[in-house]
Amino acid sequence: MTYTDDEPDPPFLRPGETGYDDERAGFQLGFTQRPALIAPVRSTAGVVAAVRHAAAAGLPVGVQASGHGLPGGSAGGLLVSTRRMDGVRVDPEARTVRVQAGVRWGQVAAAAEPYGLAPLNGSAPGVGAVSYTLGGGLGILAREFGYAADHVRWLELVTADGEPRRVAPDSDPELYWALLGAGHTLGVVTELEIGLVPVRTLYGGSLAFDGRVVDPAAVLEAYEAWTRTVPDGLTSSFAAVPYPDLPALPPHLRGTYVVSVRVAYTGDDGEALVAPLRRLGPVLSDSLRVMPYAESHTIHSDPDTPHAYYGDSAVLANLDVGRAGELLRMTGPGAADAMCVVQINHLGGALARPAPNAVPWRAGRFLVRLLTVGEREPARALLDPAFALLAEDTLGRSLNFAFGAGDRSAGLYDPDTAKRLARVKEQYDPANLFRRNYGV
Known part of the structure; x- marks a missing residue:
């Protein structure tokens, strides 16, 4: 580990200058950011200089590290790029x-x-x-x-x-x-x-089913019932991903509809707890195991290549499995113009405990996240009615999963x-x- 506060900060970058496009690029490629200035800081002193310059010039300020959660496109202003502050x-x-x-x-x-x-x-x-x-x-x-x-x-x-x-x-x-x-x-x-x-090790992984063989809505209904039986220390989520039939994908994923349950647990009875899920039908894959925590990212295996996506979230007081099943039908293969990833996180447990911070919606029982890949307009045409379907049980939205598809502030806080x-x-x-x- 090296701290870099004693190193000089690079100068501001302007449109057309070498390094400008690389600096403004983030993981989310669906939005275009074209700031008037980029401050590629590596120190607190660099941040101070950037903020003071922006205030004096009347420039709005944005902040970007990895660019996963951009709120939308923008033009003008000053972007503080913090990626060099890596201590x-x-x-x-x-x-x-x-x-x-x-x-x-x-x-x-x-x-x-x-x-x-x-x-x-x-x-x-x-x-x-x-x-x-x-x-x-x-x-x-x-x-x-x-x-x-x-x-x-x-x-x-x-x-x-x-x-x-x-x-x-x-x-x-x-x-x-x-x-x-x-x-x-x-x-x-x-x-x-x-x-x-x-935590050095945990029991975790994914249990995946073929949504063309096993009814996804039935898996979701069983999952919701199962969450009522597990201890507070077990964290899990349900996901449904319709993969297009594209040569760029691995052969075993092309054209498949993967429905999965992901689990992370530090207890020693993980195998017994997931036994009911194994009885839901034949599995495409089963990666549940005791693993070093350093391998915990394999539980979800999120994509690591930048791409265009749009999405939003809904924190639910309860998960109505009938409406959620309809949501799966709305977002499944052949039902939409945009590929849509559905993820439903089980909340509660320690997440429900009060804390001295502004993180809202702690009474939520589930978090529904919808993420579309492709163009924005087909995404909105899919996402808006999907979230409307869940409105009766929705408490609000989650800031970390508001991927530019909705209003920048509506519903983020009580x-x-x-x-x-x-x-x-x-x-x-x-x-x-x-x-x-x-x-x-």
């Missing part, structure tokens, strides 16, 4: 890790593994750790340990006045509360310290949380400098 420092005695703004979860997991510790990372190792945590952070072991945001000790950021600050629960409880759940709307977070958990965030925003960013991100 990671583990304290094995305190079970904490310090993470700079551009670090990705895979780096954190690799740094913690030699000590028998694990971060509360999401399913994709290429996602930015800081940005994901600021949006809550729904991890692989979320039902056992809660949101990643629940474990943050302190944060360092540069606010709209161009001042660097260290924020902790006892030093500035209101700003600390707001940062953890509001994303990059209050400043540029340059570093944070977060707790690690003593009314009380939204009002409290607005008061913090008025105090620390009254001119709304940080408006290139999801709004408060």
